[in-house]
Amino acid sequence: MKTQPKVLTFLTILSVVLFLGALGMVFLFAPIEAVMGYVQKIFYFHISNAWVGMLGFMVAAVSGIFYLVSKDLKWDIVELSAVEISLVFFLIAIVSGSIWAKPTWGTYWTWDARLTTAAILEMIYLAYLLLRQGIEDPERRARFSAVYTLIGVISVPITFLSIHIWQTIHPAVIGVGSSSSQGSFGMTPAMLITMFFCLTTFSVVFITLLWYRIRLGQLAEQVDQLKYKIMQ
Amino acid sequence: MQKQTAINRPSSTYLKVIGAIVWKDLVAELRSRELLSAMLLFALLVILIFNFAIDLQPDLRITITAGVLWVTFAFAGTLGLNRSMAVEKDRGCLDGLLLAPVDRSAIYFGKALSNLAFMLIVAMIVLPIYSILYNINVLNPGLLLVVILGSTGYAAIGTLLSSMAIQTRTRDVLLPVLLFPVIVPVLLAAVKASGGFLQNLPVNEIWPWLNILIAYDVIFTAVAFMVFEFVVEE
């Protein structure tokens, strides 16, 4: 196995630096929001995590298609890595959103379009992992995973749309307030800069983690090969 | 005596193959009635349980009916999908189907149509019984249309996913886990549309839901049709 490429080491350091920078920006640079106060700052992380979660899903879907076309198992590792990482980031997004929601809306959860779709997306990720667990043959596992990712990526937008239509026809009145009425705020330029900085930071962190995870997957595969050779 | 048995051109065989699979599934099921009785029993039990779980007072019933019906169909549907594919897998019959010199998608359409037929048969029995038990007339042409559209989407994606699930170790458990997150648009739209027809809402209010159902049916039938061979061929 090749030793860690220089680019990866660079990216790791960059991730750490950017993350510290982001923390700094969020707590020191960005102004405190008028209505919500300090708790609004969680939004920077919430949205960044959600962004990464969705980005990861796109990466997974594209890798899936590449696998089906090329039959090269390396795309399967990329796909799996993307799903695993997105699963965690998206979970953080949901949880951070709930933490923000309680003081703002008076409830941890509401069944609006975005949250419901987010929950469904997490379930698709978990179903994906469960699917992989039930298959031994690596080639079949890769094929089925790719197909399921494809189905997931097509159904999630439709799901979001249908719940959204449901919402506009029957506006949700669950809990004290709904997401569309309260909790929205305009962003000052300083906030916008902070937001973009956080988004960039998290994207870099995502790529770094993805790369590590892919290397891990490749290592695991090599171990399998060696094991098989010895058992011959 | 070596005579090559004449074989038809592949193009004319495609529809025949689909027809043969549907015929085979229906005849076999008519004889054993395993699948249908399991689905029916399950559906009726679910409806019964709903009666106790949600206190179905007369005035609440109309609003809840659509939801109860579709949850019932969704769960009974997984039973049907599982059984239908298990028949093929257990005796190796799936290989038998794959050995035929015909496009894989014909097998998909055949199985999807039989699955759809089973779902509709169950619906046709459950709906009148529901009407009698809860004194609500659910035999409404609009509702029947929604049942057909919803079941089509369900069968389209369900057949594909059950073909995958049946080839894994975790089979029966896996199918609902894979299916339900991606079937949400169908369930949502079907419940809304059914409810709309039951409450006699104006058609233009129901129309968006029918639209979603139709769009979903078309999109996922097309996707499943294109992707099926990846699921069955090694």
Add this chain to the structure above:
Amino acid sequence: MIKVHKLIKRFGSKTVLRGLDFDVHQGEFVALLGPNGAGKTTFLRILASLARPTLGSVQIAGYTLPAQAGAVRARLGVVTHLPLLYGDLSAEENLRFYGSMYGIMGLNRRVQEVLDMIGLTLRRRDMVRTFSRGMQQRLAIGRAILHDPEVVLFDEPYTGLDQDACDMLDALLRDVAERGRTVVMTSHDLARVEGLATRFDVLSRGVISASTKRDDLGKNNLLDFYRQSLAG
């Protein structure tokens, strides 16, 4: 009729077939022998177009796999150790179903012919789930030759059969082979295949390690040949 060149089949890191060469002329009856796990079933599945080669070329009746799989399937009959029959259909209905899958013309007449050949005419209307294993196997062979294939593959057809059923199967196999068909059969029952096959190949460690024609066996009986080829 069957030309296999440098066939490689991998399952993830496991290589099951390692550059296998296999050449069968029309009318030959090849018994494929080998220890369990040697890859016989995998090889047969690839010939049957149910699995794809990882590398190498496979040609049957002049058509390449997997590109021209449809044309191959029309000329191929397969009998595995699973019956591939529907228990809730009658013998006749099973044959008619497969007949329509192959698009056979004059189906009624052909089904009658096959039923006579396998000796199940009297039980044509009985449900297959009431059949003994031996009868199911005969019906399975009937199904395999319904479309008059040029090549027939058998994977361990004697599994689970009693003595009488085995004898009946022998007679049927001879009948099948007589009509100029090419047959490849895997089996553990050396005594049985000795009387049927014209050629014996041994598949060991992912390649054909030995091959001999029946006429060349001479004094060495099959068991010795088999043992020798594995020891080498």
